Amino acid sequence: xxxxxxxxxxxxxxxxxxxxxxxxxxxxxxxxxxxxxxxxxxxxxxxxxxxxxxxxxxxxxxxxxxxxxxxxxxxxxxxxxxxxxxxxxxxxxxxxxxxxxxxxxxxxxxxxxxxxxxxxxxxxxxxxxxxxxxxxxxxxxxxxxxxxxxxxxxxxxxxxxxxxxxxxxxxxxxxxxxxxxxxxxxxxxxxxxxxxxxxxxxxxxxxxxxxxxxxxxxxxxxxxxxxxxxxxxxxxxxxxxxxxxxxxxxxxxxxxxxxxxxxxxxxxxxxxxxxxxxxxxxxxxxxxxxxxxxxxxxxxxxxxxxxxxxxxxxxxxxxxxxxxxxxxxxxxxxxxxxxxxxxxxxxxxxxxxxxxxxxxxxxxxxxxxxxxxxxxx
Numbered sequence: 617x618x619x620x621x622x623x624x625x626x627x628x629x630x631x632x633x634x635x636x637x638x639x640x641x642x643x644x645x646x647x648x649x650x651x652x653x654x655x656x657x658x659x660x661x662x663x664x665x666x667x668x669x670x671x672x673x674x675x676x677x678x679x680x681x682x683x684x685x686x687x688x689x690x691x692x693x694x695x696x697x698x699x700x701x702x703x704x705x706x707x708x709x710x711x712x713x714x715x716x717x718x719x720x721x722x723x724x725x726x727x728x729x730x731x732x733x734x735x736x737x738x739x740x741x742x743x744x745x746x747x748x749x750x751x752x753x754x755x756x757x758x759x760x761x762x763x764x765x766x767x768x769x770x771x772x773x774x775x776x777x778x779x780x781x782x783x784x785x786x787x788x789x790x791x792x793x794x795x796x797x798x799x800x801x802x803x804x805x806x807x808x809x810x811x812x813x814x815x816x817x818x819x820x821x822x823x824x825x826x827x828x829x830x831x832x833x834x835x836x837x838x839x840x841x842x843x844x845x846x847x848x849x850x851x852x853x854x855x856x857x858x859x860x861x862x863x864x865x866x867x868x869x870x871x872x873x874x875x876x877x878x879x880x881x882x883x884x885x886x887x888x889x890x891x892x893x894x895x896x897x898x899x900x901x902x903x904x905x906x907x908x909x910x911x912x913x914x915x916x917x918x919x920x921x922x923x924x925x926x927x928x929x930x931x932x933x934x935x936x937x938x939x940x941x942x943x944x945x946x947x948x949x950x951x952x953x954x955x956x957x958x959x960x961x962x963x964x965x966x967x968x969x970x971x972x973x974x975x976x977x978x979x980x981x982x983x984x985x986x987x988x989x990x991x992x993x
């Protein structure tokens with residue numbers, strides 16, 4: 617089992633430590649899973665996480681608040697055991713983040729279903745020509761009698777094709793650029809919504825390119841106010857970016873565990889761990905993991921303590937943790953030699969899992985811009 621001494625840090629409260637122990641037991645009983653049918657595995661994981669009560673933490677009902685430290689602990693633990701389990705958990709939170717933070721009582725009906733594992737959520741933000749630049753969104757939302765009509769395309773949508781409900785960011789036209797976007801809640805069976813293509817990526821996750829062809833939604837589908845879509849999207853990312861760093865942290869901890877096991881194995885030429893260069897690499901890995909954990913849980917703690925915005929802290933956490941995890945996993949592959957790139961090895965799987973985290977929810981260079989602008993304003 618990975619080192620858990622960090623749970624004694626002052627960022628955490630007793631219930632966080634109890635939750636961590638309970639989740640370890642759940643993971644031991646339910647993970648890993650078979651990836652031969654990724655869609656089926658993802659649906660099953662959502663159901664199992666809901667039945668176990670873990671998805672309750674992905675949203676906030678009336679009078680509740682999201683606890684970011686809990687989200688981070690769960691993502692870190694799940695990622696250490698099974699990347700697809702982390703994905704299934706995270707998307708229930710990110711997909712319904714706008715509803716959790718800004719939704720009406722009627723819209724929260726969907727939130728209760730996703731928290732129970734009875735429905736799968738998706739977040740439709742990225743477009744073929746608007747990835748990191750959300751203000752360049754071209755999907756159009758036109759006012760019509762009694763509601764809105766949406767047309768456009770979204771790509772690299774997590775849970776695309778298997779989700780039951782999506783939050784969509786579209787251009788409603790109140791102003792130019794970022795101030796002319798709105799957020800909408802859209803059921804997956806809405807007439808005019810279709811799957812253009814299922815996207816196959818390095819790690820086995822359900823992704824899709826989706827098209828909206830004059831999809832009509834009622835006025836009640838609008839989340840918050842018209843023109844607040846950019847603010848809503850950025851607020852959701854502000855809450856969930858530290859959790860991406862936590863997932864990277866989980867991958868990195870698993871990589872260190874695998875590297876330590878490999879280094880301690882007896883070989884005809886001796887034990888790898890006896891070599892000073894190997895010891896140096898292991899020390900660097902442990903250092904990067906602790907530094908990443910400090911940044912991740914500082915950001916989560918700050919939000920939980922009432923900070924209105926943690927854009928800088930969240931950007932630092934995501935940037936450092938994902939970049940550091942890439943380096944830690946790469947070194948674990950190196951220490952495994954040829955076995956490190958062999959299909960089916962844990963470190964090979966981690967190598968494929970980690971790369972996307974440096975891109976989604978704000979690529980690493982975007983995080984650098986966020987940090988720099990916070991220094992210059």
